[in-house]
Amino acid sequence: MATEQSKSDISRTRILDAAAKTFRQKGYAATTLNEIAKVADMQAGSLYYHFNSKDELLEEVLDIGINRVHEAVEESQENMPAGASQRERIRAAVDAHLTTLLKHGDYTSASISIFAQIPEEIRQRQIPKRDAFSALWRRILGRAQKAGALRNDVNLSMVRLLLLGALNWSVEWHKPGKTSIHAMTEHVCLMLLDGISTEEGIRGAEVEREEVA
Amino acid sequence: MATEQSKSDISRTRILDAAAKTFRQKGYAATTLNEIAKVADMQAGSLYYHFNSKDELLEEVLDIGINRVHEAVEESQENMPAGASQRERIRAAVDAHLTTLLKHGDYTSASISIFAQIPEEIRQRQIPKRDAFSALWRRILGRAQKAGALRNDVNLSMVRLLLLGALNWSVEWHKPGKTSIHAMTEHVCLMLLDGISTEEGIRGAEVEREEVA
DNA sequence: CCAATTTTCTAATTATCATTAGAAAATTAC
DNA sequence: GTAATTTTCTAATGATAATTAGAAAATTGG
Numbered sequence: 001m002a003t004e005q006s007k008s009d010i011s012r013t014r015i016l017d018a019a020a021k022t023f024r025q026k027g028y029a030a031t032t033l034n035e036i037a038k039v040a041d042m043q044a045g046s047l048y049y050h051f052n053s054k055d056e057l058l059e060e061v062l063d064i065g066i067n068r069v070h071e072a073v074e075e076s077q078e079n080m081p082a083g084a085s086q087r088e089r090i091r092a093a094v095d096a097h098l099t100t101l102l103k104h105g106d107y108t109s110a111s112i113s114i115f116a117q118i119p120e121e122i123r124q125r126q127i128p129k130r131d132a133f134s135a136l137w138r139r140i141l142g143r144a145q146k147a148g149a150l151r152n153d154v155n156l157s158m159v160r161l162l163l164l165g166a167l168n169w170s171v172e173w174h175k176p177g178k179t180s181i182h183a184m185t186e187h188v189c190l191m192l193l194d195g196i197s198t199e200e201g202i203r204g205a206e207v208e209r210e211e212v213a
Numbered sequence: 214m215a216t217e218q219s220k221s222d223i224s225r226t227r228i229l230d231a232a233a234k235t236f237r238q239k240g241y242a243a244t245t246l247n248e249i250a251k252v253a254d255m256q257a258g259s260l261y262y263h264f265n266s267k268d269e270l271l272e273e274v275l276d277i278g279i280n281r282v283h284e285a286v287e288e289s290q291e292n293m294p295a296g297a298s299q300r301e302r303i304r305a306a307v308d309a310h311l312t313t314l315l316k317h318g319d320y321t322s323a324s325i326s327i328f329a330q331i332p333e334e335i336r337q338r339q340i341p342k343r344d345a346f347s348a349l350w351r352r353i354l355g356r357a358q359k360a361g362a363l364r365n366d367v368n369l370s371m372v373r374l375l376l377l378g379a380l381n382w383s384v385e386w387h388k389p390g391k392t393s394i395h396a397m398t399e400h401v402c403l404m405l406l407d408g409i410s411t412e413e414g415i416r417g418a419e420v421e422r423e424e425v426a
Numbered sequence: 427c428c429a430a431t432t433t434t435c436t437a438a439t440t441a442t443c444a445t446t447a448g449a450a451a452a453t454t455a456c
Numbered sequence: 457g458t459a460a461t462t463t464t465c466t467a468a469t470g471a472t473a474a475t476t477a478g479a480a481a482a483t484t485g486g
Contacts, residue, residue: 006462008462008463011464027241027329028240028242032442032444034442034443044443045445046463048444049462054444087410113329116238117239117243117330149411150409151410151411158400159409161382162379162401162404165381165382165385166375166376166378166379166382169375169381170378172378173374179371187367187368188375192404192408193410194407194408194410195407196405197300197363197407198361198364219432221432224434247474256436257474258437258475258476258477259435262434263433266474267474
């Protein structure tokens with residue numbers, strides 16, 4: 001056997017890729033095995049040599065998706081130089097999250113966007129994995145707050161949910177090549193950390209006035 | 214005829230409510246007419262007296278959903294006292310958006326969360342309506358920037374997309390009664406306008422340290 | 427109350443789709 | 457090269473679900 005991967009492994013990956021892509025585009029229920037098979041360049045019946053059911057295929061796609069974004073964000077923190085500021089740590093996490101989602105993202109996008117509409121049993125098994133990922137973000141923000149970089153008078157849970165919403169929703173509008181992920185990261189951090197208000201705006205006393213850049 | 218609404222109108226509304234609720238929970242493809250009919254306390258065949266197809270029913274739910282949130286945000290601006298600050302205007306828009314989404318929200322939630330997975334033809338017809346709603350938000354933020362309340366060096370399009378993402382994603386996690394919509398509005402505005410960084414955090418020079426509230 | 431009309435139900439019909447069984451093709455090991 | 461094994465294909469099967477036609481029930485106007 002010359003190749004590292006068996007033929008089976010190659011086909012399996014091809015099927016998973018096709019499934020992730022199709023689930024992400026059409027949702028779970030609207031995706032037929034025929035469609036997945038066509039994208040994977042196969043016949044529908046052949047899928048069953050590799051997976052026992054459509055649900056099993058779905059579950060593996062979801063697992064891969066949540067794992068990838070979890071690992072990416074985790075590594076972004078581990079690879080941080082010792083002296084890095086909390087701001088830099090948060091920026092790295094945001095960037096890792098967005099990059100995983102938008103750049104190599106069928107698995108992760110699928111795992112995020114079709115979650116609400118999958119069979120109950122599979123959803124139940126996904127919840128702990130999503131909770132673990134939430135906990136990672138909670139740690140990142142919590143540490144920043146403890147270090148004095150974030151205000152103490154905010155509800156960090158709500159901040160985290162809103163932040164992840166802004167990040168996750170980007171799969172609905174991001175067009176590759178149109179907006180750079182780096183620019184997105186910068187804007188997220190600007191909003192989250194500094195706000196986009198001007199000094200006058202913060203004081204809340206501005207009046208109507210013309211002022212063009 | 215004693216009642217104002219004909220029996221037909223009442224049934225029609227009951228069906229639409231049931232459809233909005235079910236579409237929102239299960240997605241478009243996974244929702245069967247049988248299920249909608251059961252929620253509406255009818256038989257599946259009877260739906261056809263009121264709607265010509267599942268798609269027509271879907272389209273009307275989506276139309277109502279996008280209209281409601283559009284109108285709510287628009288009214289929030291029209292009802293603003295003349296001297297209101299830009300901050301207050303933005304807060305009012307955020308609050309209207311969230312309230313429509315989370316409080317009376319099956320139609321609007323459905324229109325937002327299942328959009329990616331509906332039949333192509335219907336999606337095409339929804340796009341201009343969503344664009345019009347986007348434009349409303351663009352005007353609100355653009356006016357605030359022109360008035361000097363928002364920094365001139367931010368990409369307002371990106372800010373808008375991220376902001377709407379944070380708002381829209383809340384349908385995925387908000388539990389009625391658990392988090393108050395008002396608190397959500399406050400946090401959104403705090404993040405968007407002021408940022409949650411401390412002064413030291415903004416300067417980016419903080420060091421690890423214990424500091425509990 | 428009665429006839430016309432509106433609304434709902436019941437019982438097909440048809441299409442689609444996940445899944446299966448067994449045959450064919452491809453690959454591997456010798 | 458050939459037999460064993462792995463992988464894929466073809467052609468059912470059975471279930472589910474959208475849709476329809478015509479019968480029943482409810483409602484309305486007189």
